[in-house]
Amino acid sequence: MNRLASKVAVITGGASGIGRAAVEKFVAEGARVAIWDVNEQAGQELEARFPDQTAFFKVDTSRADAVEDATAQTLDKFTTVDILINNAGITRDATIKKMTHEQWDQVISINLTGVFNCVKAISPVMIAAGSGRIINTSSVVGVYGNFGQTNYAATKSGVIGMSKTLAKELGKHGITVNAVAPGFIATDMVRAMPQKVIDMMEGKTPLGRLGEPSDIANAYTFLASEEASFISGSVLSVDGAVTL
Numbered sequence: 001m002n003r004l005a006s007k008v009a010v011i012t013g014g015a016s017g018i019g020r021a022a023v024e025k026f027v028a029e030g031a032r033v034a035i036w037d038v039n040e041q042a043g044q045e046l047e048a049r050f051p052d053q054t055a056f057f058k059v060d061t062s063r064a065d066a067v068e069d070a071t072a073q074t075l076d077k078f079t080t081v082d083i084l085i086n087n088a089g090i091t092r093d094a095t096i097k098k099m100t101h102e103q104w105d106q107v108i109s110i111n112l113t114g115v116f117n118c119v120k121a122i123s124p125v126m127i128a129a130g131s132g133r134i135i136n137t138s139s140v141v142g143v144y145g146n147f148g149q150t151n152y153a154a155t156k157s158g159v160i161g162m163s164k165t166l167a168k169e170l171g172k173h174g175i176t177v178n179a180v181a182p183g184f185i186a187t188d189m190v191r192a193m194p195q196k197v198i199d200m201m202e203g204k205t206p207l208g209r210l211g212e213p214s215d216i217a218n219a220y221t222f223l224a225s226e227e228a229s230f231i232s233g234s235v236l237s238v239d240g241a242v243t244l
């Protein structure tokens with residue numbers, strides 16, 4: 001507890017799923033959190049649960065101007081940003097035969113350009129402070145590929161390349177940059193799948209279960225904590241060994 005006391009975090013996609021679990025965990029660890037999300041209702045509900053420690057900002061991370069505005073508003077509210085969790089992400093699945101250019105562009109703009117926009121806007125704050133933590137959400141799919149996810153896999157591989165490059169560029173400013181690669185996590189998206197598919201995923205996972213959003217939130221917390229101060233440029237798999 002209180003591993004993130006006095007820290008300020010921006011969590012993109014923080015209104016639901018893994019991001020919401022991360023907001024809850026960061027608050028429990030003493031951080032103040034700016035929730036950046038397009039889902040206004042869910043974001044405001046979460047803010048209402050933790051009015052003293054969170055603030056919701058409606059922002060589409062794929063738009064550079066919106067991210068710059070949200071950065072200014074977050075700094076007005078919390079003065080600084082110590083931790084950036086680039087967690088927002090979408091899927092638009094189809095095989096290459098059926099995937100449209102629009103599906104390709106949507107996924108690239110949120111999962112990849114969105115990460116670039118947020119790092120571009122927030123890293124100067126961390127450079128000025130001489131410290132910071134950037135954690136980017138990749139996926140096992142970014143390492144191994146996945147049927148029907150050419151667009152998504154490209155972005156999640158891209159996030160790994162970005163994280164390693166940023167770790168090299170920003171290390172001299174005391175900023176660590178890491179990626180987390182979740183396996184199958186029981187968010188609403190996965191829970192809505194047919195039970196047969198869920199059983200198949202669990203069967204493929206040596207630990208015999210889907211991951212919980214809190215499993216990923218715990219990994220974010222570790223990488224954001226003092227304990228991880230010499231870890232940078234790494235890709236932390238949190239997948240129950242599904243990829244072995």
Ligand code: NAI
Nearest residue numbers: 013016017018037038039060061087088089139182185187
């Ligand atoms: P989710 O769909 O439950 O939550 C994603 C959040 O991002 C939502 O609140 C949504 O409103 C927000 N969002 C979407 N587009 C946005 C935008 N342009 N700007 C700001 N916010 C936006 O998804 P989940 O499952 O929590 O995923 C979180 C991250 O974890 C994503 O990057 C996803 O790719 C990654 N991931 C998830 C896995 C899973 O099994 N659930 C597995 C591997 C990676």
